[in-house]
Amino acid sequence: MAETKNMILNMGPQHPSTHGVLRLILELDGETVVKLTPDIGYLHRGVEKLGENLTYHQFIPLTDREDYIASLSNNLAYCMTVEKLLGMEVPPRAMVARVLLTELQRIASHLFWLGTFGIDIGAMSLFFYTFREREQILDMFEACAGARLTVNYFRIGGIAKDLPEGFEKQVRDFIKIFPERMKNDYERIFQDNKIVRIRTEGVGIISKEDAIDLGLSGPLLRACGVPWDIRKSNPYCGYETYDFDIATGKVGDVFDRYLVRMEEMRQSLKIIQQALDRLPGGPFLADDPKVCLPSKQKVMTEMESLIHHFKIVSEGFEPPVGEVYHSIETPRGELGFYIVSDGSNKPYRLRFRPPSFVNLESLAKMAEGKLIGDLVAIIGALDPVMGEVDR
């Protein structure tokens, strides 16, 4: 008998279902993946190094471009880290607005995930339904900040400008229709579909222990049955005062990941409802003239504000010497920023822990020994964003 050799297939970096520029080197025996080697770095921009050469304010727009599917969560993580460094208090209105917007962002991100996951396993209609609702959320972001994808709305000390008029109505309209859309348009067409079930159930299982050992976070970890959510374990932005549950799965397969994300969207909706009901008035930016930009009105009328404005824009501010780490729960998992300050107006070292990068480590473990069709579903359920993997 002739000697057989495994086939090496180069999947990506340009491939329809590697979610960006992930390159996988697959060793295939027929259609079975024998060995999987991810190769990353095609989207490397050197963001951490850039951070060392930008003032604290100037870095915020770059965080948008990390996890570009959930840019507000990145804004939040960075701003909160700097605030922690400064020991700064954020006014209550900004705090609630941040919760409100990041939860909307979570829904938008999960909707994006659901649509593209559908395409990965071949159900293309779902994509258009989820994007219809995502569009509504992006409209809200547009009303707030003028941008839809790279929103860049949070500032150190609060938010860039006050929530726009009519924002509350937009959100309430969304809350009204969304649960029904989830039930009729996503679950009935997707979750109840026999083919979807056989494609996702029992696929890409990872055990609780392995998941913890690999350092997974977010829906991926929760699907294994570990109720780990930073919003609960290390609450920030007053999450401890909101009433919501952590969604967890049982087996940790692709279908559980789907269920966890669906449940998370429902819980987010609950949080949004509560945040909307308690949204207080008052300032939206901390009253710290050395750090936060004064309003245009003040710049035009007060000499002092004009000077502050000039100083912040040209030099930024100088935080105390020290190092600080802060992490939040983004739609993809634990996103943490680590900043070392030497007392100058730029960070001495800026580093972050992107959830997608860590989660991607588990890919080989989940996909080896499975078929190509499974691999695609597993990558889809992993939900990696290459922007934050490669940084």
Place this chain on the structure above:
Amino acid sequence: MTEFIIIMLVKMFVIFGAVMLTMTYITLAERKILGYMQIRPGPNRVGPWGLLQPIADGIKLFLKEDIIPDNASKAVFVIAPAMALIPAVMTIAVVPFGPAVTIFGRPIDIYMADINIGILYIFAVSSIGVYGIVLAGWSSESKYSLLGGLRSSAQMISYELSMGFAIVGVIMLSQSLSMVKIIEAQKGVWFIIPQFLGFAIYITAAIAELNRTPFDLPEGESELVSGYFTEYSSMKYAMFMLAEYINIITVSGIVTTLYLGGWHGPILPPFIWFIVKLFAVVFFMIWVRATFPRFRYDQLMTFGWKVLLPASIVNILLTAVFMTVFGEL
């Protein structure tokens, strides 16, 4: 004799032209219907309601650069699209679009030929189509194409079997292999009623045979980029597309003939009835495409061998038992 040849030639041109035209517009219909099912308008820029879109697509494909990969086996690479397209066109010949009509005082059938083994002919010819796909996958010298070609050959062999068994029930009821005779046998009751199981099996296997969702593994975009025609461009690519859509018409025509009573129906003229039913089947296939995700390779095989094949054999047995008990229809 001369008269016969002239009539045949005219029929050839008319039917071929009509099928090609219908085919191009089925692509538009597919995109439009998918569009409406997916809350978007579909093509609407070229011409009113996007009606000139297929023509624009055709021109575009004609003008594209024709790339043959350096490593490809050139001869096979060029022949493969033709091998997919020619059988597709050939099968159209026996699809009976309507009974004889009188034109210029002569009775003329609206089909090319009524051969007494019509169904066998269709199976024989359409099986050749799979060679086009396999050879395309093999000759491209691309790993994605190769996997696509492998998948499709395995898939076609598995599903052709259940497809063949499914129509045995119809043949038993109609006592004929001729397409026209089968339609005539359905004057009273359409075969979809006594042969519902057979119909379900046939249409499932036919969708698999056509490589359409949920059985579109050979060209599974998210897995194999474009499967067997990844490396094809320009008119060679267009020929695969032509073959695919002509096959959709053929299969819909066969389903109409075998199960939906062919041209029988009240009020409307027979030819119109046939077309209406044919498009209903086409619509069904588009609808399925908008709804279902894709099977996984092993699941597809399991489904074909462990579900469809036994079911089709059960169908034959049931038909035989009923015919013995209640006599022939």
